[in-house]
Amino acid sequence: MNPRFIVVSTGSELTAGRSQDTNSSWIANELFGLGYSVEKFVVLPDDPVLIRRELSEISVVSSTENPVLILMTGGLGPTEDDYTLEVVCELTGSTPVLNERAHDRLQALYRLRGRSFQEALATALRQVSIPSKSTVMNNSTGIAPGFWSELRPGAYLACMPGVPKEMTAMFHEELVPLIRTHFQSAKLYSDYLFIWGLSESLFQQEFIEKLDFFKAGKAIWGVAAKRGFIRVTYQSEDQELLSKLIALTKEKYGDLCTGDLFEELPALLIQKKLTVGTAESCTGGLAAKLFTDRAGSSEYFLGSIVSYANSIKENLLHVKKETLEAHGAVSEETAREMADNAASILNTDLSISITGIAGPGGATPTKRVGTVFIGTHIKGVGTEVKEYFFPFKRELFRDVVAATSLFALYNRLRKL
Amino acid sequence: MNPRFIVVSTGSELTAGRSQDTNSSWIANELFGLGYSVEKFVVLPDDPVLIRRELSEISVVSSTENPVLILMTGGLGPTEDDYTLEVVCELTGSTPVLNERAHDRLQALYRLRGRSFQEALATALRQVSIPSKSTVMNNSTGIAPGFWSELRPGAYLACMPGVPKEMTAMFHEELVPLIRTHFQSAKLYSDYLFIWGLSESLFQQEFIEKLDFFKAGKAIWGVAAKRGFIRVTYQSEDQELLSKLIALTKEKYGDLCTGDLFEELPALLIQKKLTVGTAESCTGGLAAKLFTDRAGSSEYFLGSIVSYANSIKENLLHVKKETLEAHGAVSEETAREMADNAASILNTDLSISITGIAGPGGATPTKRVGTVFIGTHIKGVGTEVKEYFFPFKRELFRDVVAATSLFALYNRLRKL
Numbered sequence: 001m002n003p004r005f006i007v008v009s010t011g012s013e014l015t016a017g018r019s020q021d022t023n024s025s026w027i028a029n030e031l032f033g034l035g036y037s038v039e040k041f042v043v044l045p046d047d048p049v050l051i052r053r054e055l056s057e058i059s060v061v062s063s064t065e066n067p068v069l070i071l072m073t074g075g076l077g078p079t080e081d082d083y084t085l086e087v088v089c090e091l092t093g094s095t096p097v098l099n100e101r102a103h104d105r106l107q108a109l110y111r112l113r114g115r116s117f118q119e120a121l122a123t124a125l126r127q128v129s130i131p132s133k134s135t136v137m138n139n140s141t142g143i144a145p146g147f148w149s150e151l152r153p154g155a156y157l158a159c160m161p162g163v164p165k166e167m168t169a170m171f172h173e174e175l176v177p178l179i180r181t182h183f184q185s186a187k188l189y190s191d192y193l194f195i196w197g198l199s200e201s202l203f204q205q206e207f208i209e210k211l212d213f214f215k216a217g218k219a220i221w222g223v224a225a226k227r228g229f230i231r232v233t234y235q236s237e238d239q240e241l242l243s244k245l246i247a248l249t250k251e252k253y254g255d256l257c258t259g260d261l262f263e264e265l266p267a268l269l270i271q272k273k274l275t276v277g278t279a280e281s282c283t284g285g286l287a288a289k290l291f292t293d294r295a296g297s298s299e300y301f302l303g304s305i306v307s308y309a310n311s312i313k314e315n316l317l318h319v320k321k322e323t324l325e326a327h328g329a330v331s332e333e334t335a336r337e338m339a340d341n342a343a344s345i346l347n348t349d350l351s352i353s354i355t356g357i358a359g360p361g362g363a364t365p366t367k368r369v370g371t372v373f374i375g376t377h378i379k380g381v382g383t384e385v386k387e388y389f390f391p392f393k394r395e396l397f398r399d400v401v402a403a404t405s406l407f408a409l410y411n412r413l414r415k416l
Numbered sequence: 417m418n419p420r421f422i423v424v425s426t427g428s429e430l431t432a433g434r435s436q437d438t439n440s441s442w443i444a445n446e447l448f449g450l451g452y453s454v455e456k457f458v459v460l461p462d463d464p465v466l467i468r469r470e471l472s473e474i475s476v477v478s479s480t481e482n483p484v485l486i487l488m489t490g491g492l493g494p495t496e497d498d499y500t501l502e503v504v505c506e507l508t509g510s511t512p513v514l515n516e517r518a519h520d521r522l523q524a525l526y527r528l529r530g531r532s533f534q535e536a537l538a539t540a541l542r543q544v545s546i547p548s549k550s551t552v553m554n555n556s557t558g559i560a561p562g563f564w565s566e567l568r569p570g571a572y573l574a575c576m577p578g579v580p581k582e583m584t585a586m587f588h589e590e591l592v593p594l595i596r597t598h599f600q601s602a603k604l605y606s607d608y609l610f611i612w613g614l615s616e617s618l619f620q621q622e623f624i625e626k627l628d629f630f631k632a633g634k635a636i637w638g639v640a641a642k643r644g645f646i647r648v649t650y651q652s653e654d655q656e657l658l659s660k661l662i663a664l665t666k667e668k669y670g671d672l673c674t675g676d677l678f679e680e681l682p683a684l685l686i687q688k689k690l691t692v693g694t695a696e697s698c699t700g701g702l703a704a705k706l707f708t709d710r711a712g713s714s715e716y717f718l719g720s721i722v723s724y725a726n727s728i729k730e731n732l733l734h735v736k737k738e739t740l741e742a743h744g745a746v747s748e749e750t751a752r753e754m755a756d757n758a759a760s761i762l763n764t765d766l767s768i769s770i771t772g773i774a775g776p777g778g779a780t781p782t783k784r785v786g787t788v789f790i791g792t793h794i795k796g797v798g799t800e801v802k803e804y805f806f807p808f809k810r811e812l813f814r815d816v817v818a819a820t821s822l823f824a825l826y827n828r829l830r831k832l
Contacts, residue, residue, distance in 0.1 A: 015454045017445030018640045029433030038431045043457035224434045284708030285701025288722045292700030295776055295810055303728035306704045306720035360711055
């Protein structure tokens, strides 16, 4: 049967508010993907008394009929602030034993750094030990191994490093198989899509609530609001139902649906051997930054002109003075010239132009804060400009506009 | 005496991993500023059974000699997923009573939207009610008021909305005075600075651990690792000691210390009436984005040329072909021409140039991934180029480089 899942993060930097605990939501999200839901997150400082008390209180109400799995991160390092090993040994009546594989890795690392392994023995060895009554979870990306213990019948504890890279690797490589062995979970199929320009609540109201599959428990849905789009996930044991849900969504939302745009757009550009550049005003380079977030983007992204001031729009982007005077910098006409000229100046096949009012200042009698014109140019096809209105705060506005500009280009390209 | 502080966040979107709980760390950070530390964060789904159980378990071990203050966010809205009012009424033997002030605000809002207040009565009224045995905490930015209750002697519960903007305003305006009334806390003075290019651990090792003030409990320190710098905070009841700590830090780290650069640099540019632009390669527009994050940045920021491809460096930025061929795109010489030419092409007083290897690809026999040249140009003074090495992953590398480029410019400017 499914256990209750409780995620515990330890770290004084977390409870002091100096760092943000991102491990817990990552774990909850992955567990959701496996068909499990989490009952509670707990975040504790590096304090052995508090950690011991918490683990005892959680495990004491569990039994083989009502099992609990505690997923704990942090506290496995070599410093005096790391108490996980000590606490778990105490709770399980174990002693620390050296894990050979982790020990070998550590030794190899010292050799690599040209330092004598003897030097650091005392503190370093702690982090390659696990409680005698536990199953090791190997760390493929760092030093400290994790471990899986049983605190009492039905109360399982999986300890993993707090470093996200190490934790996420260990989760997939070591923890998931252990969970599968201990608690059978039905095979779930999963698929997702992005829907652009739609809110979570509207999607729920006008789509999800009208379908019976979810009420009947035949499928699970999840939605995450991103900047400019929502990411919708469906899960079901029935693969056909899953395909049907994706099809129904596409039927309803049509062109607004994409896969992961930040993968699909680059793939399309590479496949069609097209180059792209941007001309940006209110986003100040953010669309260019989005393009170049990806390693290897030099294959298709050539450059950008950030024309924050009108002087740059005129002198560098060659937007006509008359256009700026007659229609203003935030206008369809300016966006059109920006896109046209960017493609010719940067010598690219495609271009995106963005001009809008990010606020809080800058509104005019006819144009509200949140107004933006996005132009997309395709060589040999032409330029299209669309007006949008995103009444959000400055930061959110800029994120939404930049992402939406990539979507606008993609949506034209995929239809060619 | 000081209570134990426990922060509880409720929301099924949190425990499902769809949203990140940012309220808890914000609250912990603010409490730190007031001289308090938090013992635990708990995150729960919108489940009245789990919420009630958690609150009972926390409060049962408290007494007037060992008080606890639970700061809870979320669950105050009008929907059927919002259980906070119901649970607290049950735990305190209260009934929901309408809060006049919140009720009036709600009514005014309906009038403003041109909708009849009668229409929405049933669901809307729930969120303007508080438990009869509680003290209201007014909501100056949204609808739902918060409240302060006593679950049993010494066990206090403050409920606030989950919307960060409403919660943070309520925290400062309503909660802090209530905390001060119930638990006297010594007046703490606080100050902070940024130190550039330094790690948390090195700072702790070579500075903090050599000072006695902290061990003796005369001052508290905190440090947050940001991208490119650390933010160091000191607190003490002794204002002179605080000044001394800041002075000692500046003495040790000299030029690496700034205040909040993202405030100080714009202020300096405005004060000196200087304009700035950027020429960026590996950061792909991120430095321009950083400049324009701030509302009103058009006063000093004119624009940018993102020359991701060498063709743009040559044709638009006029970097000499010979320079690119002889020294490569990632070189001191290229960075120098980029900075010089950006200032003349964009017609700005100042410019920043950035050219480096963000990785994972792009290394050359002589230049490793993580190498970057940052140029800063000051009209009438000249251009300076510095080489840096930031062996970080692509995203972190780009964030650090962009922030550091602003610091490099600031550091020259403030000495003029």
